Amino acid sequence: xxxxxxxxxxxxxxxxxxxxxxxxxxxxxxxxxxxxxxxxxxxxxxxxxxxxxxxxxxxxxxxxxxxxxxxxxxxxxxxxxxxxxxxxxxxxxxxxxxxxxxxxxxxxxxxxxxxxxxxxx
Numbered sequence: 001x002x003x004x005x006x007x008x009x010x011x012x013x014x015x016x017x018x019x020x021x022x023x024x025x026x027x028x029x030x031x032x033x034x035x036x037x038x039x040x041x042x043x044x045x046x047x048x049x050x051x052x053x054x055x056x057x058x059x060x061x062x063x064x065x066x067x068x069x070x071x072x073x074x075x076x077x078x079x080x081x082x083x084x085x086x087x088x089x090x091x092x093x094x095x096x097x098x099x100x101x102x103x104x105x106x107x108x109x110x111x112x113x114x115x116x117x118x119x120x121x
């Protein structure tokens with residue numbers, strides 16, 4: 001719980017935690033298994049903006065520590081800064097993959113260019 005920043009919430013029941021705290025508790029639960037890799041499927045989709053930042057901060061820390069993560073996300077800022085590789089999919093198909101700097105600066109596919117033009121302001 002300390003690793004994900006919620007040690008002070010240890011005595012609370014899950015229903016007493018905020019959405020972001022619940023997500024961080026779920027990450028702590030997974031980390032207790034000492035995984036070699038972690039899968040995150042839209043970990044911030046149901047969170048308010050403040051909670052999104054808290055969860056992404058934990059995930060960024062894990063990435064910096066060398067944790068292998070597969071993350072399905074629409075959080076492009078997070079992907080740009082934390083990913084070693086971006087895999088862009090649309091309609092269940094792999095469209096392109098590249099290092100983040102390359103993907104965000106010069107996407108090869110029209111589909112990726114269109115997506116990025118809509119989500120990056």
